[in-house]
Amino acid sequence: MQLIAVTNDQMSNEKLVDTLLKFEPFIDLVILREKSKTAIEVLDLIDQLTTLGFDCTKIIVHERADIASLTSVNKVQLPGHGLPLSSALHHFPSISFGKSIHSFDEAKEAYVNGAGWLLYGHLFQTASKIGLPHRGTEELFRITKSFPIPVYAIGGIHPQHLQLLHENGVAGVAIMSSIFGSDNVLESVKSYANMILLKNGGDLLKKTIDLNGNRYEMPSDTEDVQTLLSHLGLSERIVIVELNREILAKDLYDKPINDRDQIEIIHFVGGG
Numbered sequence: 001m002q003l004i005a006v007t008n009d010q011m012s013n014e015k016l017v018d019t020l021l022k023f024e025p026f027i028d029l030v031i032l033r034e035k036s037k038t039a040i041e042v043l044d045l046i047d048q049l050t051t052l053g054f055d056c057t058k059i060i061v062h063e064r065a066d067i068a069s070l071t072s073v074n075k076v077q078l079p080g081h082g083l084p085l086s087s088a089l090h091h092f093p094s095i096s097f098g099k100s101i102h103s104f105d106e107a108k109e110a111y112v113n114g115a116g117w118l119l120y121g122h123l124f125q126t127a128s129k130i131g132l133p134h135r136g137t138e139e140l141f142r143i144t145k146s147f148p149i150p151v152y153a154i155g156g157i158h159p160q161h162l163q164l165l166h167e168n169g170v171a172g173v174a175i176m177s178s179i180f181g182s183d184n185v186l187e188s189v190k191s192y193a194n195m196i197l198l199k200n201g202g203d204l205l206k207k208t209i210d211l212n213g214n215r216y217e218m219p220s221d222t223e224d225v226q227t228l229l230s231h232l233g234l235s236e237r238i239v240i241v242e243l244n245r246e247i248l249a250k251d252l253y254d255k256p257i258n259d260r261d262q263i264e265i266i267h268f269v270g271g272g
């Protein structure tokens with residue numbers, strides 16, 4: 001099962017680039033749905049992201065095949081009212097198109113016309129679609145059973161919904177407001193990513209720290225400095241530990257380690 005973040009058109013390019021770079025490792029795809037931005041601004045956004053190392057195969061541009069065609073991005077999400085799929089495919093042969101759909105019949109038409117994937121919504125009640133009735137899962141599950149292309153779901157989806165969607169062949173979930181509207185965007189992404197990893201049979205997300213200048217993936221049961229020292233075989237040794245550039249007194253080794261903490265461990269090697 002895949003996690004797709006959908007941007008909510010509320011952040012400056014600068015903030016969005018910073019945010020997306022932070023959670024790139026936890027998502028499979030991002031739909032850049034920056035509807036109020038000009039073409040130049042969206043181009044600039046893509047340019048900044050790719051220059052700073054964001055994987056361009058994870059980017060889907062909302063609607064604007066013309067913009068995608070000027071960049072290294074080769075995926076476009078066509079909204080219901082967007083370009084007709086067959087002409088879009090004809091004019092932009094190097095781009096794959098997904099289609100937003102709201103019924104079985106729309107799914108069938110999009111599949112027949114060459115959609116690479118389908119995005120069905122809105123599934124559950126959501127502040128992003130106030131006053132519009134949500135569609136529920138019944139028709140979605142008919143669609144997942146009928147067409148041999150990835151079918152994603154969008155609208156009001158929370159981590160507790162993923163089990164049911166996964167069991168019924170939904171290839172991934174697209175999330176906008178509960179990621180980008182959250183006070184802690186990174187934690188919100190991780191709560192979905194954690195659940196998806198469980199569904200996919202993986203471990204819970206591991207924390208990654210900077211250990212003596214190197215990226216280090218913590219064993220999943222490592223909560224504090226003391227357990228980290230044991231994992232490194234250093235619990236019986238004389239060590240100096242710096243946590244985020246501050247020396248840590250020995251009686252504080254039960255301090256929890258957080259994702260992206262910087263830890264320096266100096267240990268003394270005996271000799272004579």
Ligand SMILES: Cc1nc(C(=O)O)sc1CCOP(=O)(O)O
Pocket residue numbers: 006100101119120121122123125126127128129154155156157174175176177178
């Ligand atoms: C952007 C969008 N498209 C939808 C569709 O049905 O095509 S629903 C939707 C809003 C996304 O919902 P949330 O903010 O709850 O993740």
